[in-house]
Amino acid sequence: MSTPTTSFGREAAAAIARSKNEPAWLIAKREEAGELAAALELPKPEKTPLARWNLNVQGAHRPGKSAASPAELPIAVASQLNAQDTGALIVQHNSSVVFTRLPEELKAQGVVLTSLEEAARTHEDLLRAHLMTAYEPGEHKLSAMHAALWNGGVFLYVPRNVQIEAPVQAILFADDAEATFVPHVLVIAEANSRVSVVENLMTDLGDSSATLLHNGAVEVFAKPGAHVQYAAVHHMDNSAIDVSYRRALLEKDARIEWIVGEMHEGNTLTDTKSILKGNGSSSDAKFISVGTGSQRMSLTTGAVHFGLSTESDMVTRAVMTEAATAIINGVTKIEKGATKANGQQTERVLMLSPKARGDANPILLIDEDDVKAGHAASVGQVNAEQVYYLMSRGISRAEAERLIIYGFLDPVVSEIPLEELREKLQRILERKLG
Known part of the structure; x- marks a missing residue:
């Protein structure tokens, strides 16, 4: 029951x-x-x-x-x-x-x-x-x-x-x-x-x-x-x-x-x-996501700094196809007293369909002065100049776009520490991206 x-x-x-x-x-x-x-x-x-x-x-x-x-x-x-x-x-x-x-x-x-x-x-x-x-x-x-x-x-x-x-x-x-x-x-x-x-x-x-x-x-x-x-x-x-x-x-x-x-x-x-x-603790977060069909995705990554000289880095890369939607939030919070903290984040979304949607929201919440913090975010389509460059080398448009997408996601795929799972992830990517 x-x-x-x-x-x-x-x-x-x-x-x-x-x-x-x-x-x-x-x-x-x-x-x-x-x-x-x-x-x-x-x-x-x-x-x-x-x-x-x-x-x-x-x-x-x-x-x-x-x-x-x-x-x-x-x-x-x-x-x-x-x-x-x-x-x-x-x-x-x-x-x-x-x-x-x-x-x-x-x-x-x-x-x-x-x-x-x-x-x-x-x-x-x-x-x-x-x-x-x-x-x-x-x-x-x-x-x-x-x-x-x-x-x-x-x-x-x-x-x-x-x-x-x-x-x-x-x-x-x-x-x-x-x-x-x-x-x-x-x-x-x-x-x-x-x-x-x-x-x-x-x-x-x-x-x-x-x-x-x-x-x-x-x-x-x-x-x-x-x-x-x-x-x-x-x-x-x-x-x-x-x-x-x-x-x-x-x-x-x-x-x-x-x-x-x-x-x-x-x-x-x-x-x-x-x-x-x-003090001195650190976090490195790498995320990739591929959305297909009409699925809805909410992906939030965060780091909260309390200790002195702490470091965090967050990278999220998403590819949205068909009518998929992704809301990507990066939240860096540096608390009062966390001096010398360094929090960085990047969110990037590629949309491969007119119906696909991506929303990248970098958020910095800083309660201390003596710190470093930064963010970068972008939402867009495959870079036309990169496609043109590859096509000028005899590669078809479809293959050029595929190579760019795989390169876009590779910083996470290549980091998977188990070969069998890394290969599985690559097969899933091939299937989802067609």
Whole structure:
């Protein structure tokens, strides 16, 4: 039985938690979130009428089938994996985690990779101190629903001074349009640790007429001197809605790198924010998106500077085709006392159709004098001079435009730290751009 948001509340949240035999502290947190969900309103992103989206039904708990090896995973998932790869991997299928692999050498160093539901039992202190503290249940109805309903999920803990060379893969997969699909990724990187996380969000919904709502969240906690690289590619069927909130909380000299390809086929709402608490912390965010059909996209990237000598850089590049619409917001906030902070951002949109729409909104909120901040934004069509130059070299107009578009998006595509996912992103681009 699916769960409509209009009737969801404290008792419904508690019933779901008890059905999974969760610990009392987590049941209480879900109850509180359920109560908030009944009272709060939807978020109000710029020029995006969420009330018209089908956000009312959250689905039903549909756990996937546990797998003993990658070969037992659904074909759509197994096909994404390199048979020779034996690195860290976790897979969520619909409402539950079905496979986890962590190399023995990483276990020996104290690295933990498990489902968030399991971590609630085995690593209670860490979860209680971090879960839903950077992305809080009280922000709006969708955050409260997420806190009440999250399932499966990813818990990654990297101890002090541990450096993980190979990327940690997280595949989040749904093939049941009526499933509750609410994964939460929690990364805790202790002091002077280093890790790359690669998230692959995908669906295979067939001809289902139901709407799948992905209401996902990522929280990254980078302790002093830690370096976290978080790469993600989202690609779901057009009958799905992608809601993704990402937060990184950075302590002294910590660094986060966001590398995200928003390749979803349906309506998309994403909000990614780096919170630079510690002195000398830094954030680098690179995003690309391609809109097709009549999809609506709201993409917000933000950095909030609290510490001294903090740095943030945000680059978003979007290509809109057919009748797609994108609202792209970049928000740099420098708080009082964050002296010597440096916040830069760039938003660029290419429109390949007269019906396509792109809106780039750079926003600087500065409460301190001794800082640097800047922005650049552009919305337009493929540069005619570049097309002419390539055509003068014997390249057709269509091929010239394609090369320019690929060059426009390459700064993000080339940064994906896992070859298989990078190749997948390139295939998606070829398909979406025709």
